[in-house]
Amino acid sequence: MELGRLSTDAPASFAVFADHLNFTRAAEELHISQPALHVKVRKLADTLGRPLYVRRGRRLALTPAGEQVARFARDLDARMTAFLSDVHGTAPTRVPTLAAGEGAYLYLLGDVVHPGIRLINGDRARTLTAVRTGRADLGVAVLDVLPADLDAPLLATYPQVLVMPDDHPLAERTSLTLADLAGTSLVVPPPTGPHRVGLERALRAADVPWTLAVEAEGWPLLLHFVSLRVGLAVVNGCVVPPPGLVGREIIDLPAVPYHAVHLPDRAEDPLVTGLLSAIRTALRRTPCTSRSPSTSTPPRRPSGTS
Incomplete structure (x- = not known):
């Protein structure tokens, strides 16, 4: 197939699959059959010449190409929304989206959560995927190795x-x-x-x-x-x-570092900076005493990164 014949429908459908990493739930949201969604995803992968997901045990995970496709689809949707708002003379509505695990929501982010923020709950892998695919504006996770493709400012470390x-x-x-x-x-x-x-x-x-x-x-x-x-x-x-x-x-166990993560090109995005500011304000009010970052071992970056 020629790349020029790629329609916008296939990436948009794949982005929904990327949200769930489950064909049944994604097909239900799209109101199509599961076999039809399988065909869409397979044809998209064939067109791009790259696998878009892999199976790891009982779970599915996106490949880097799959993350790129999902991010492209969401960027395209955001641009279309902004274009239509401009045509109709209305202000586009952008709701900040935060991804984190159960522990972070319960013990770090309680003061940040309010009805004006969309929340995604998942483990570290799902949090990183949500950020990489553009589903989440910001993620919060414990990181012992910093991802090379994301900005990961340190929020706090705890013993x-x-x-x-x-x-x-x-x-x-x-x-x-x-x-x-x-x-x-x-x-x-x-x-x-x-x-x-x-x-x-x-x-x-x-x-x-x-x-x-x-x-x-x-x-x-x-x-x-x-x-x-x-x-x-x-x-x-x-x-x-x-x-x-x-x-x-x-005292002889390493400190636990909580990081925020976001796409590098969104460092100045108001959705990202607003969430970061709210989280840092909440952490200053937390009753927990964090260990100073200067006294803990910094997380490693993958080999070949700075």
Whole structure:
């Protein structure tokens, strides 16, 4: 096929698929059949000569070309909206869109959320994809490696803390080391999550034995199990323990850096700068005490980047 014969309908349909990464839900939103959407996406990939998505286990993920197509479709839609508004003499309506995970919304961004902001909830990978495809104006995520293709200003860093009942023997300490966790029964996230991977790696390097109490998804459920005295949990320092629990910093675990992420060419976009300003104002009011960025190890950039 010739590139010049590419219609605007195919990228627009693909952008909806990129939102869901699920053919069934995307087809329902587009009011077409799932086979018809499959055909649209396949023909678009054939036209461009690039795969637009890949399967990773049970999940689908966009390729860089897929992210580029989705971003192009959204840019085209925004330009069309601005053009029509100009023709009709009305001001275009642009609603800022923020992407972040459950923990960020619960413990960092609560004061930022209001009806005038569109929200996307997803893990780190989905947050980055939402920004890369133009679905989100700004994302917030914990990053240990900075993405080479995005601007990622640091928002705050927090120590990692051990959360326990306030009558636990370790609660008498003002701070802890990994060695203090020897023999502890821990409530931890599923094994594929970055927090679990990093914690297990640190415990193994320090030769600290521990046992698994239960696996749980999300900080609230981890804290709930600690409240039930199922075990103790290591969480990010921005997480506020509920009554009856206390947190103590583990001084030999690395700090956790929260970054904002946005496309480089949108650094001066009012939607991006407005969200960043609101988040920084909210963080200054947060009850959590963040560790100074100058005292923590900065996230790495991929090899070959500055």
